[in-house]
Amino acid sequence: MFQGRRRPWAAVSLFATATCLLAACSNAPPPPVVSEPPPDAPSTTTSAPPEQPMPVEVVVGVDELEGGFNPHALADMSPTSSALADLMLPSVFRPAEDGSLQLDTTLMESAEVVPGTDDFTVRYDIQRQASWSDGAPIAAEDFVYLWEQLRSQPGVAEPAGYRLIEDVASRRGGKTVEVTFERPYPGWRTLFDNLLPAHLLRDAPRGWSTVLDDGYPASGGPFAIRQVDLDRGEIVLERNDRFWGEPARSDRLVLRAVDNARQVEALRSGDSHMALFGADAATMRSLEELGDTVDLINMPRPVTMELLLRPDSRGMSDPGVRGAVTAALDRNRLVEAGTGGRPAGQLPAHAQVLSPSEEAYRPTEPPGAIPPAPDPQRVERLLTEAGYERSAGAWLRDGRPLNLVIAAPFEHESYIAIAETAAEQLRAQGIQATVVTPTGDQLFGDMLAADPRSTGTGGAGSVDMAVAPRPAGGDPASMLASAYGCPGVSPGGETPFPYNAAGFCDRLLQPTIEAGLSGEVPFDKVSDEVESVLWRDAVAVPLYQQAQVLAVRKEVEGVRPGNGFAGPFSTAAQWLGTHADDDGY
Known part of the structure; x- marks a missing residue:
């Protein structure tokens, strides 16, 4: 990131003065006298240097620009981090038109399983000219770094x-x-996507959870960050001149965050070339009123929102209590709270692994697993069976009220809206509920990833429920294992890997999950067995898949939705905008 600089006038004046003094003190002869040309001499003119054309830019309106740009962290899972990763981070494979993964030959020469080896081995050959924007090669150390971190x-x-x-x-x-x-x-x-510059991050003074809070220190894509100003709601990117692939057609991209009404007005006036945002019903009507000025496309995102009911927490260890909680919830209202009537509301989720827009998606939710509306009789029956009794409007066991802690990251308003709505619904059934809003790094990197049976203040055991994103679009067996598998232990040591956010581990199911990972058992069979247990034990309540609306004006060329879940920013190198009003310096 750098700023354009102008030479100070004081420095120019000082240089001119010094030049005159040196000339006065030298023994050089005086300059020749210039005489006036004769009247009949042909006139000569000095042409001014041609003006530098204004840069070609594309201005993109977005909902908001959140801090935290690590595309691999649950805390940073946002449209902003996805967009910047598409623009600047190299990946071994990318989605083809049919959604399948194909080798990115700009980065890679080849990637294939090595035949005839005792162990399953994959060899990756990187293009020799592939390099980061600071000149360092994209190399094996970047693969090692990502493996060690993830x-x-x-x-x-x-x-x-x-x-x-x-x-x-x-x-x-x-x-x-x-x-x-x-x-x-x-x-x-599905591995080694969004590679990171290991030579700049490995020894960075800040840890993994915060090292990418302000952007990427180097780019391996067609654009590089020029300026990040989250206070103004603007990120400026410029063409990466060190990119070894096809250069970007536009000189710069500007991501600008404004509210929905101003997004529509900017599209109408031409101040924005395109917008990608979560438009509510009123905004959709305003966009449709723009008529042929813009093209509108609904864009599902690779994220499913869910409400985790953590089995190993202090308040939710009893499956009867978790069942009572699901009976107290109004899931449609939770979806409304999170989406605000936006396009995501049209993608309700009824499976524990795949998202509604994925090709292989099918609902796995058994009939009656979650009531369509709050069921007070079911709540009373299940809590009574769990040893609770109703007293003065609250549920008590051994003299202690049932008081559940619901966590949501404070950076995301929609997550908090879901948590607060769930708390209201529980209180209406006599179940006390408290909403806490730690940072995303604290919640996903510390509280939910620690041993659920920990007793430390603020640890995993103190979080009973959490509003969380579930990644989509990857290898299904890997997504299932990541979300619900037991943590395991690092090779050569006794240090356990972090827990999953759900705090779920079933040692009887674990062999089935591992068989799915290795391909010994087809995913459909593994999913049937594992998801039936997840629904029976009320481990998580899927809500909806995130989605946005892409609005594009006619004068910008080359904008496509992107293959699979890659999104429109994956095509940004082909975008051709218009000349800017100023050079931006």
């Missing part, structure tokens, strides 16, 4: 596949990477 750091999106890796070895000066797994892993193509 297998061991708490609160990451999909750690299961990385925990199967035994070793990552560098060959050919770092341009060949050999990855050895402890057993066959059919989902290996």
